[in-house]
Amino acid sequence: MIITLPVYLVADDAGAAMLRDQGGVRLNGNPAPPSSALFRYDNVQTARHSEATIDTTGSTVTVKEETMIQYEDNELFLEHGTVLVSTSRAMAVRVGCLTVIPVNAEWTQYDITDVDGKIVVNAHTRDVYVERRDTRSQQIREKKDSDRAIVHEGEQATREEKCGAYEKLPGHIAGKGAFLNSPWAKELALGGIGIGVCWVICRGDDPISPSHP
Numbered sequence: 001m002i003i004t005l006p007v008y009l010v011a012d013d014a015g016a017a018m019l020r021d022q023g024g025v026r027l028n029g030n031p032a033p034p035s036s037a038l039f040r041y042d043n044v045q046t047a048r049h050s051e052a053t054i055d056t057t058g059s060t061v062t063v064k065e066e067t068m069i070q071y072e073d074n075e076l077f078l079e080h081g082t083v084l085v086s087t088s089r090a091m092a093v094r095v096g097c098l099t100v101i102p103v104n105a106e107w108t109q110y111d112i113t114d115v116d117g118k119i120v121v122n123a124h125t126r127d128v129y130v131e132r133r134d135t136r137s138q139q140i141r142e143k144k145d146s147d148r149a150i151v152h153e154g155e156q157a158t159r160e161e162k163c164g165a166y167e168k169l170p171g172h173i174a175g176k177g178a179f180l181n182s183p184w185a186k187e188l189a190l191g192g193i194g195i196g197v198c199w200v201i202c203r204g205d206d207p208i209s210p211s212h213p
């Protein structure tokens with residue numbers, strides 16, 4: 001108790017969470033102790049046949065085996081693997097441009113898995129949103145450019161991990177020969193040919209490469 005109490009006090013004062021290691025867990029690349037304060041942007045990784053638990057005010061997260069996450073206060077970034085979230089504070093989980101978040105700030109339980117490029121969301125208790133957000137620029141985010149779907153309690157939804165928007169490249173980069181096929185390039189080429197012919201004719205019998213300059 002003397003060892004554990006200061007850790008709880010530090011976590012509570014800094015608004016951090018508590019990480020509980022059941023073995024085989026790494027915190028920021030190092031073996032995690034049985035109990036440790038977890039701060040914003042800390043990374044947690046579990047090995048095969050190991051799990052970790054994250055306790056914070058109003059939320060509990062179970063980090064399943066072979067999972068990597070980053071803790072971001074009331075939001076988690078899931079690199080890969082599976083997390084089970086039980087929350088009354090609408091804790092969200094972000095995977096690439098997808099964000100899973102409870103519909104209401106009521107006790108909600110859901111899990112999300114990201115394996116082999118496929119994201120699976122299970123809503124165990126109450127409904128959750130699955131939001132697809134375009135993160136290309138702050139300007140687009142301010143316009144709230146997002147697609148939102150709802151996963152109802154007891155239902156499952158599957159999404160592809162690759163959900164970034166396609167941006168069309170400029171014509172002179174996108175296609176081979178696109179620049180040479182443009183009208184402006186053709187006129188420039190014809191003009192250059194005409195100047196060359198005129199230069200040859202206008203010089204008459206003078207050789208192109210005179211022996212005496």
